[in-house]
Amino acid sequence: MAELGLADTVGILRQPGVRTRHSSAGLGWERLFLSTQEEQPYRAAFDPAPTHLLILHLSGPVTVRRGRGAGTRSRTIPAGGLFLQPAGRTLAVELGGTLDTVHAYLTDDALCEANDGRPVELSEELGTTDPLAEQLVLALAGAVRSWEPSARTYTDHLTGMLAAQLARRHGVREAAPAESRSGLSARRLAAVRALMEERLAEPLPIADLAEAASLSPSQFTRQFRKSTGQSPHQFLLALRLERACRLLRTGTDPIAEVAVACGFSHQEHLTRVMRARLGTTPAALRRSG
Numbered sequence: 001m002a003e004l005g006l007a008d009t010v011g012i013l014r015q016p017g018v019r020t021r022h023s024s025a026g027l028g029w030e031r032l033f034l035s036t037q038e039e040q041p042y043r044a045a046f047d048p049a050p051t052h053l054l055i056l057h058l059s060g061p062v063t064v065r066r067g068r069g070a071g072t073r074s075r076t077i078p079a080g081g082l083f084l085q086p087a088g089r090t091l092a093v094e095l096g097g098t099l100d101t102v103h104a105y106l107t108d109d110a111l112c113e114a115n116d117g118r119p120v121e122l123s124e125e126l127g128t129t130d131p132l133a134e135q136l137v138l139a140l141a142g143a144v145r146s147w148e149p150s151a152r153t154y155t156d157h158l159t160g161m162l163a164a165q166l167a168r169r170h171g172v173r174e175a176a177p178a179e180s181r182s183g184l185s186a187r188r189l190a191a192v193r194a195l196m197e198e199r200l201a202e203p204l205p206i207a208d209l210a211e212a213a214s215l216s217p218s219q220f221t222r223q224f225r226k227s228t229g230q231s232p233h234q235f236l237l238a239l240r241l242e243r244a245c246r247l248l249r250t251g252t253d254p255i256a257e258v259a260v261a262c263g264f265s266h267q268e269h270l271t272r273v274m275r276a277r278l279g280t281t282p283a284a285l286r287r288s289g
Helices: 108-114 131-145 149-170 186-198 206-212 217-228 232-250 255-261 267-278 282-288
Strands: 018-023 032-039 042-046 051-057 062-066 073-077 082-085 091-095 099-107 125-128
Touching: 018 131, 032 131, 032 149, 051 108, 051 131, 051 149, 062 125, 073 125, 099 108, 099 131, 099 149, 108 149, 108 217, 131 149, 149 206, 149 217, 149 232, 186 206, 186 217, 186 232, 206 217, 217 232, 232 255, 232 267, 232 282, 255 267, 255 282, 267 282
Parallel strands: none
Antiparallel strands: 018 032, 032 099, 042 091, 051 082, 051 099, 062 073, 062 091, 082 125
């Protein structure tokens, strides 16, 4: 699947008054395009887009008008407010002041997967609040701002969580069937762990792990947590740390080489994780071995 980019958005970010600060362009994200920027006041109409658009207001309050003629709605939105535009619909909007935003453009495939393969119809929303969606968007923006390739599993997990929250909180859908409480079978869990260990040094998308378990990404993530009590990212990080500790105790390779060989972006990344989880550092661990 190709990376999602500006061509898949409604066109707001192509306007002259937009000053982009960070975006996911070039990171290989296939189901989400994310961008943080400052937007100047404008009034424009945009053709239907193939992606669902969620805008988080980082500043405000600012007045936003949406629609045309008798269908026009206007609201003064504070920081933390959300603007939601479903895919496949035209958009007429007027921004009344300078605004800092995060835009999240999500594919319909991601939304359907989060709803166990069933289509989701999102509502048009103006100034709504959703603390969980807000925190997920901020976490994704933070990952873009300080991107490390080893965070790919983590950002895939956040994307799935955001899609699930939009489907659950902002969509009209049929009731989901009762979900299996057993989690992954021993065979599937073993296949996933084997793939993690085989590709420990690589960025590992959730989609690849889900394929190993013959599940959709959303089903896989939920069942994996039921089986292990951890998200795939947390579990993978623990495996990477376990191997790094073993290599530091038994080998003589430089710490920086050990970090990269175990899937960490660099030595400092390994040090941060080891200090947070084990209360020690790679150098101290090597000396103690």
